[in-house]
Amino acid sequence: MPDAMSGKRVPSRELFDLVAGHFRVLGEPARLALLHSLADGERSAASLLAEMKISQANLSKHMTVLCQAGFVTRRREGPYVHYQLADARVLSLCELMCDRLESDAISAHELIATRMLRED
Amino acid sequence: MPDAMSGKRVPSRELFDLVAGHFRVLGEPARLALLHSLADGERSAASLLAEMKISQANLSKHMTVLCQAGFVTRRREGPYVHYQLADARVLSLCELMCDRLESDAISAHELIATRMLRED
DNA sequence: TTTCTCCATTCCCATATCGTTGTACGGGAA
DNA sequence: TTCCCGTACAACGATATGGGAATGGAGAAA
Numbered sequence: 410m411p412d413a414m415s416g417k418r419v420p421s422r423e424l425f426d427l428v429a430g431h432f433r434v435l436g437e438p439a440r441l442a443l444l445h446s447l448a449d450g451e452r453s454a455a456s457l458l459a460e461m462k463i464s465q466a467n468l469s470k471h472m473t474v475l476c477q478a479g480f481v482t483r484r485r486e487g488p489y490v491h492y493q494l495a496d497a498r499v500l501s502l503c504e505l506m507c508d509r510l511e512s513d514a515i516s517a518h519e520l521i522a523t524r525m526l527r528e529d
Numbered sequence: 530m531p532d533a534m535s536g537k538r539v540p541s542r543e544l545f546d547l548v549a550g551h552f553r554v555l556g557e558p559a560r561l562a563l564l565h566s567l568a569d570g571e572r573s574a575a576s577l578l579a580e581m582k583i584s585q586a587n588l589s590k591h592m593t594v595l596c597q598a599g600f601v602t603r604r605r606e607g608p609y610v611h612y613q614l615a616d617a618r619v620l621s622l623c624e625l626m627c628d629r630l631e632s633d634a635i636s637a638h639e640l641i642a643t644r645m646l647r648e649d
Numbered sequence: 650t651t652t653c654t655c656c657a658t659t660c661c662c663a664t665a666t667c668g669t670t671g672t673a674c675g676g677g678a679a
Numbered sequence: 680t681t682c683c684c685g686t687a688c689a690a691c692g693a694t695a696t697g698g699g700a701a702t703g704g705a706g707a708a709a
Contacts, residue, residue: 425558436553
């Protein structure tokens with residue numbers, strides 16, 4: 410039975426590339442911190458620059474990447490630029506990942522506790 | 530009022546590094562395809578190698594990365610090795626990202642349609 | 650034991666990406 | 680107009696990462 414008739418989804422290589430590319434955008438600590446700073450609402454480039462400990466050029470590049478990925482929108486107001494989360498689901502992704510890591514940490518902790526109780 | 534008393538979570542740089550590192554693991558098309566292949570259950574290394582169009586060394590390296598990230602578990606059975614998803618939530622992450630991309634695509638489509646209807 | 654299979658690891662190269670520096674663009678004020 | 684400020688872009692070096700080829704190592708069979 411061919412996949413087309415099985416009802417099962419068969420992702421194409423292009424889809425994997427696209428999804429992986431967006432995960433890679435989230436695979437940068439500085440960009441995660443920037444997204445986190447935008448969680449409370451719109452922020453100006455200057456305020457982000459003041460908060461983060463990165464250079465102006467670096468900030469601009471990271472924000473460009475986030476905009477191209479569709480995670481953030483850019484709004485120009487005179488000489489100033491304001492950034493905003495384009496989609497709150499991005500934060501859901503981060504929270505989901507954090508939950509996973511937390512579970513792993515707990516499991517590791519229990520494993521260590523078990524080993525300490527066990528008589529080798 | 531300090532952050533510690535505001536109830537607001539202030540992630541550390543180490544947490545951003547950790548989360549970003551795990552997102553980077555998902556930022557590889559081949560690894561996403563491997564995770565997808567494991568969605569239906571345990572698979573042997575040989576069957577994964579037969580399905581994917583990558584070299585044996587490459588497969589082994591990718592699976593090692595997935596195991597170290599805690600996404601996959603490795604089980605040895607004689608000379609054979611079987612891999613299994615360690616956490617179904619990984620698939621949730623991928624689905625969430627796909628939903629986002631789908632929404633973007635729809636938005637882009639509507640935008641194009643609007644422009645086509647508009648008289649410039 | 651030897652030999653074979655299956656998988657992991659190591660080394661090397663090509664490519665990609667991050668951060669810095671310097672520069673260019675664009676808007677507002679003088 | 681000229682100047683300054685805020686931001687984006689380009690070019691560079693350093694580092695990281697994926698892929699291929701070769702090697703290593705564990706286990707099973709002879």
